[in-house]
Amino acid sequence: MNTLEILFFALSAFAIISAIMVLISKNPIHSVLWLILVFFSISGHYILLNAQFLAIVNIIVYAGAIMVLFLFVIMLMNVKKDKEPQKQLWVKLIGVIAGGSFLTLLIALVKQNTSFQGRDVLLKEGNIGLIHPLGVALFTDYVVPFEISSVLFLSAMVGAVIIGKK
Amino acid sequence: MTLLALDWAIIIEKLILIVIIVLTTLLITLYTTFGERKVAAILQDRPGPNRAGPFGLLQPLADGLKLIMKEEIIPTSASKWLFILGPGLAMTASLMTSAVIPWGTEIHLFGRTIELQVADINIGLLYVFAVVSMGVYGIMIGGWASNNKFSLMSALRAASQAISYEIAMGLALIALLMSTGTLSLKTIVADQAAGHWWNVVYQPLGFLIFFICAMAECNRTPFDLPEAENELNFGYHQEYSSMKLGFYLFAEYVNMIMSSAIMASMYFGGYDLPFFDETTVAPNIAAIIGVGTLLIKIVLFVFLFMWIRWTIPRFRYDQLMNLGWKKMIPLALFNMLITGAIILSKS
Numbered sequence: 001m002n003t004l005e006i007l008f009f010a011l012s013a014f015a016i017i018s019a020i021m022v023l024i025s026k027n028p029i030h031s032v033l034w035l036i037l038v039f040f041s042i043s044g045h046y047i048l049l050n051a052q053f054l055a056i057v058n059i060i061v062y063a064g065a066i067m068v069l070f071l072f073v074i075m076l077m078n079v080k081k082d083k084e085p086q087k088q089l090w091v092k093l094i095g096v097i098a099g100g101s102f103l104t105l106l107i108a109l110v111k112q113n114t115s116f117q118g119r120d121v122l123l124k125e126g127n128i129g130l131i132h133p134l135g136v137a138l139f140t141d142y143v144v145p146f147e148i149s150s151v152l153f154l155s156a157m158v159g160a161v162i163i164g165k166k
Numbered sequence: 167m168t169l170l171a172l173d174w175a176i177i178i179e180k181l182i183l184i185v186i187i188v189l190t191t192l193l194i195t196l197y198t199t200f201g202e203r204k205v206a207a208i209l210q211d212r213p214g215p216n217r218a219g220p221f222g223l224l225q226p227l228a229d230g231l232k233l234i235m236k237e238e239i240i241p242t243s244a245s246k247w248l249f250i251l252g253p254g255l256a257m258t259a260s261l262m263t264s265a266v267i268p269w270g271t272e273i274h275l276f277g278r279t280i281e282l283q284v285a286d287i288n289i290g291l292l293y294v295f296a297v298v299s300m301g302v303y304g305i306m307i308g309g310w311a312s313n314n315k316f317s318l319m320s321a322l323r324a325a326s327q328a329i330s331y332e333i334a335m336g337l338a339l340i341a342l343l344m345s346t347g348t349l350s351l352k353t354i355v356a357d358q359a360a361g362h363w364w365n366v367v368y369q370p371l372g373f374l375i376f377f378i379c380a381m382a383e384c385n386r387t388p389f390d391l392p393e394a395e396n397e398l399n400f401g402y403h404q405e406y407s408s409m410k411l412g413f414y415l416f417a418e419y420v421n422m423i424m425s426s427a428i429m430a431s432m433y434f435g436g437y438d439l440p441f442f443d444e445t446t447v448a449p450n451i452a453a454i455i456g457v458g459t460l461l462i463k464i465v466l467f468v469f470l471f472m473w474i475r476w477t478i479p480r481f482r483y484d485q486l487m488n489l490g491w492k493k494m495i496p497l498a499l500f501n502m503l504i505t506g507a508i509i510l511s512k513s
Contacts, residue, residue, distance in 0.1 A: 029310060033248075036303075056292045064299025065329065068306070072325050075310055075318060131289060131349060164491055 008048055015041035028074045032067060039063040051129020175278070183284055187264050194461075195419045196226040198468055202419075205472040233412035241313060241405050248311035253406065253413035256304025260420040262297045266290045267427050268352045270437045270456040274449060282453060283352055290351035291339055294428055298335070298383055302328040304417065305385075305392060309402035320401035323483065324392035328383060330490035335379035337498035338372045341505045342432060345369060355436035359444075366433040371501045373433045375494060380425040382490070384418060387475040391483055426467030427460065434463055 018037040025031045039062045046055035127133050138146045200215070203225070207214025218224040240249055270282035287293060302325050309321025345368045346354050358364050366373045382389040393401030403414045430436060437456030444452040481489070 027245075029245075029248075033307070052287060052289050053292070056289045056296050059296045060292065060299055064296060065332075068299075068302060068325050068329060071306055071310075072322060075306075075322060161491060161495075164487075 004048065008045075011041045011044045011048070015045070029071065032070050032074060035070075036063050036067050039067070046129060049129060050127060053131040053134055054129045179278070179280060180284060183280070183282070184265075187269070187284065188261060191261065191264060191420060191423060192416075194423060194464075195416055196230065198419045198423065199229065199415075200226045201468070202472050202475075205469065206476050209473070209476040230412070234409050236408040238408040238410070239405075243313045244405065245311040245313065248307050249405075250410070252304050252308025252311055253403075253410045253417070254304075255307060256301070256417040257413050257420070259297060259301045259304055260417045260424060262300070263294055263424040263428065266293050266351050267424075267431055268355050268436060269460060270453045271444075271449070273453045282457065286350060286352045288350050290354075291343060291349045291432075294351075295332075295336060295339060299328070299332055301383065301421065304414075305402045308406070308414065312402070312405035314405050316398045316400070317402050317404050320392045320394075320398045320404075323398075324385065324402060327385075327389065327391060327486060327490070330487060331379040331382040331389075331494065334375055334490065334494035334498045335383070337495065337502055338369075338375040338379065341372045341498070341502045342369055342376075344502070344505050344509060351431055351436075355431050355438065358435040359438035364433065364435040364438075369433065369501075369505070371497065372505075373429070375498050375501065376433070377429060378494065380429065381471065381474070382486075384421045384425060384471075386418075386422065386471055388478045388481050389486065390480060391486055394480060422468055422471050423464060426464040426471070429467055430460060430463035436460055436463075 015038055018034045018041065021034040022031045022038065025034060039058060043055040043058045043063075046052070046058060128137065200222070204214045204222075215222040215225040218228045240246060265284040266287060268283040268286075272279050272281050274280075305324040306321045309317040309324070312318075342354075342365060343349060346357065346365065348354060348357075354365070385392050392398075393403070398404075403411055406414060437460045439455055439459040442455075444455070447455070
């Protein structure tokens with residue numbers, strides 16, 4: 001095992017454990033904090049894939065802004081575990097069965113797909129996640145969708161300011 | 167590449183550099199608290215701390231000793247792990263910025279060339295921005311875990327204030343990125359040192375916006391609403407005692423030093439000493455002069471922070487939000503447009 005593989009498996013284990021903790025934490029605040037750790041380990045994966053720009057944007061947007069808003073809302077709503085309505089047993093059972101069958105389906109698909117077989121993860125290859133190639137691609141090949149989405153963001157910002165003025 | 171074939175020398179070199187940077191920052195922080203009290207005293211026409219040691223120079227040590235010796239209290243209704251995590255996170259987030267700051271050029275030691283920067287990543291500016299957006303977690307977690315209404319209110323205030331001012335800060339950074347054309351802090355400083363004008367000449371409005379936002383992100387007066395003592399008692403660290411409180415207080419000063427270092431590097435030439443030709447002295451001496459120059463710039467910025475704190479009274483909360491959303495953001499957008507227009511007309 002080389003250094004990259006050790007890092008890859010450590011990050012994967014970290015991501016999966018944090019994701020499970022998001023689900024099984026009783027307190028919503030703890031769930032949000034574990035979710036932040038998930039985003040950090042995914043950013044670590046991006047860095048292994050030589051996509052530094054994606055890694056840092058993932059941290060800025062998700063861990064830095066969206067999760068703060070999540071925390072903000074949960075703290076304001078003051079959700080307590082004892083006040084939360086408990087789900088019925090049969091609802092939980094249905095959830096387990098549906099989720100389990102979806103997982104089986106996914107595993108079967110991945111196992112049957114020949115393009116995945118015998119392949120190792122690609123690490124430190126490709127440069128589309130670096131800022132310069134990504135910027136060139138966005139402003140040449142994908143310039144129309146890029147500009148349309150920027151108009152969308154601008155309108156959301158204007159909307160926020162207008163709501164704030166009322 | 168196997169585990170043992172790593173370049174151990176560079177790892178050890180970077181570790182030593184990190185330890186030196188962190189220890190120096192903490193030492194400067196100690197004396198920044200002293201400086202703050204002295205500056206406040208001078209502005210209010212009183213002597214200030216002058217009992218411990220000559221000129222009161224041992225005062226920071228006495229303060230630190232007092233904080234450590236105090237009884238450590240964790241409220242019974244607090245969320246214990248998060249209560250301990252809060253101050254640690256605040257300190258970590260404020261120290262993390264130091265990784266991308268170029269403290270000097272490079273020194274030659276034992277036949278090796280040592281860069282005086284921990285990591286020259288090609289996303290330096292964005293890294294700074296990411297760490298700034300992480301900074302609010304220490305306050306939010308601490309405020310929530312204390313299980314105290316005032317602390318929670320203060321944590322919510324801190325979060326909304328940080329998010330509001332981050333937008334204008336990001337827009338100011340974009341304008342700087344447009345005029346320099348690079349995200350790497352090392353290249354930005356090297357360009358300024360290589361005979362160009364400092365970036366503040368090209369981006370005066372951007373610098374002003376960044377400076378105000380940095381003050382808001384550090385929770386310094388007039389933006390210290392999260393710890394407004396006449397409304398919220400003591401804000402998010404009300405339930406904290408002993409060294410945990412000390413960590414929160416120190417983190418604010420470390421934040422101040424780090425944002426001063428960032429501003430000095432981005433807008434004021436970093437380690438560049440003006441009107442001085444570095445090639446006339448030995449490279450090692452030039453590097454040391456560079457580090458000294460950056461430190462002097464940092465101290466000047468920190469003094470500016472303190473001067474403003476003891477001159478301007480605190481905002482009301484709605485004034486703070488109005489300034490952030492209705493003045494800073496339109497101003498930052500205007501700055502971006504102007505920068506774009508100038509770049510377009512030049513090319």
